[in-house]
Amino acid sequence: xxxxxxxxSFVCLIILNxxxxxxxxxxxxxxxxLVHTLIYTTFVKKIPNIYLFIFMGFLIxxxxxxxxxxxxxxxFLVGLYLNFSSLxxxxxxxxxxxxxxxxxxxxxxxxxxxxxxxxxxxxxRIFINPFLNSMIWVLIFINQRHKWLKNI
Amino acid sequence: MAKEILPFQKKLSLTFFSFIFVVLLVYLSQNFAxxxxxxxxxxxxxxxxxxxxxxxxxxxxxFENQKIAQLEEEILNLRNQIYENELELKSLExxxxxxxxDISLRxxxxxxxxxxxxxxxxxxxxHRVYINNPNNLENGIYAISQGNFALGKTKNISKREMxxxxxxxxxxxxxxxxxxxxxxxxxxxxxxRLISCLNESKAERYQLGDTFFTTGFDGIYPPDLIVGRIVxxxxxxxxxxxxxxxxxxxxxxxxxxxxxVNIHE
Numbered sequence: 366x367x368x369x370x371x372x373x374s375f376v377c378l379i380i381l382n383x384x385x386x387x388x389x390x391x392x393x394x395x396x397x398x399l400v401h402t403l404i405y406t407t408f409v410k411k412i413p414n415i416y417l418f419i420f421m422g423f424l425i426x427x428x429x430x431x432x433x434x435x436x437x438x439x440x441f442l443v444g445l446y447l448n449f450s451s452l453x454x455x456x457x458x459x460x461x462x463x464x465x466x467x468x469x470x471x472x473x474x475x476x477x478x479x480x481x482x483x484x485x486x487x488x489x490r491i492f493i494n495p496f497l498n499s500m501i502w503v504l505i506f507i508n509q510r511h512k513w514l515k516n517i
Numbered sequence: 518m519a520k521e522i523l524p525f526q527k528k529l530s531l532t533f534f535s536f537i538f539v540v541l542l543v544y545l546s547q548n549f550a551x552x553x554x555x556x557x558x559x560x561x562x563x564x565x566x567x568x569x570x571x572x573x574x575x576x577x578x579x580f581e582n583q584k585i586a587q588l589e590e591e592i593l594n595l596r597n598q599i600y601e602n603e604l605e606l607k608s609l610e611x612x613x614x615x616x617x618x619d620i621s622l623r624x625x626x627x628x629x630x631x632x633x634x635x636x637x638x639x640x641x642x643x644h645r646v647y648i649n650n651p652n653n654l655e656n657g658i659y660a661i662s663q664g665n666f667a668l669g670k671t672k673n674i675s676k677r678e679m680x681x682x683x684x685x686x687x688x689x690x691x692x693x694x695x696x697x698x699x700x701x702x703x704x705x706x707x708x709x710r711l712i713s714c715l716n717e718s719k720a721e722r723y724q725l726g727d728t729f730f731t732t733g734f735d736g737i738y739p740p741d742l743i744v745g746r747i748v749x750x751x752x753x754x755x756x757x758x759x760x761x762x763x764x765x766x767x768x769x770x771x772x773x774x775x776x777x778v779n780i781h782e
Contacts, residue, residue, distance in 0.1 A: 379559070380563065383559060383560075383563055384563075415531060415535040416535060416538055419535055419538055419539055419542065420542075423542045423546070426546070426552065427546065427551055427552050427555040427556075428552075428555055428556055428559050429556075430552060431552055432543070432546070432547065432552065433542055433543045433546035433547070433551070433552060434543060437539055437542060437543065438539065441535060441536070441539050444535070445532060445535070448523070448531070449523060449528050451522055
């Protein structure tokens with residue numbers, strides 16, 4: 366993925382996320398940043414270092430959280446996992462990937478709701494969001510697995 | 518391509534330094550209120566295109582509303598035109614060589630029906646429409662027609678509007694004739710658009726579908742206005758020579774709002 370595309374897509378995601386928040390669609394939409402990171406991790410040849418992950422999480426927190434904790438911590442964990450793992454992300458089984466996505470989404474949403482004063486109506490996101498994120502990953506997986514098998 | 522595996526020591530140091538990096542960033546953001554500032558900046562940045570989009574959408578909506586209003590007006594005009602053409606068609610269908618329909622409209626002024634008392638029409642045998650009073654006519658009884666079709670006569674007149682009692686009202690009477698020379702005084706039935714008249718003579722000079730016209734004998738309605746068509750002829754049980762003739766009026770009050778009518782002064 367081209368660097369320019371990566372950063373411009375990140376800016377677009379910030380705008381899109383703000384629109385989702387403003388239109389109250391945010392609780393029932395997948396986490397755009399997490400999905401973006403998953404796609405980015407899948408298509409990039411070399412995983413960037415942890416500091417870049419942390420910085421991206423920090424940037425997201427700046428715009429969408431009262432304190433820079435939820436995304437920064439989540440991206441820190443994601444960065445650690447992707448950098449330290451002995452296997453590439455796409456080499457893992459689908460079940461393993463889904464468990465990881467669901468657990469990290471759940472952690473992220475718990476942190477988001479703990480740190481921010483979202484309304485009660487928004488709290489359904491804690492349960493909906495991990496499911497939506499994993500569904501999107503399943504779609505990507507089904508669509509791309511033949512290419513991955515060739516490249517592994 | 519195989520993945521590069523980091524030695525444990527490097528992993529440890531990387532974790533430590535990245536944790537320090539996280540703490541530093543959180544500290545910086547807290548200390549300088551970066552979150553608040555950046556969120557305000559984001560809202561401000563998005564506010565400009567947001568305002569532009571909402572203004573554009575509002576203008577578009579306004580444009581669409583104008584277009585809808587224009588189309589609705591066109592539809593209304595076309596409906597009125599269709600209604601008037603249908604009236605003309607019915608009038609031509611029912612005209613006879615001796616009828617001079619133009620003469621019957623002479624000395625009349627035009628106005629519009631502004632309301633129809635639908636509740637009293639359906640429940641309480643009061644058949645009324647209200648028309649504008651264009652010439653500030655004062656009290657009096659005037660015949661009202663729609664084109665060449667008799668409609669009723671005025672009951673109460675105020676400065677702005679006139680109450681018109683329709684021919685189907687139970688209190689309304691009209692002198693009518695058909696083309697074969699059968700004359701009768703018809704009375705409103707209070708049921709829908711029906712009026713009825715009795716024929717006590719044995720001679721039957723009428724049949725189903727016959728059209729009736731005003732005679733002009735009552736001095737209110739001009740002669741030769743079209744009234745209605747026979748829809749039912751029934752014999753009276755107590756008097757076998759008596760026929761009850763039911764005539765359906767051509768004028769439909771349900772389609773009458775905002776339609777042109779003539780006041781015969």
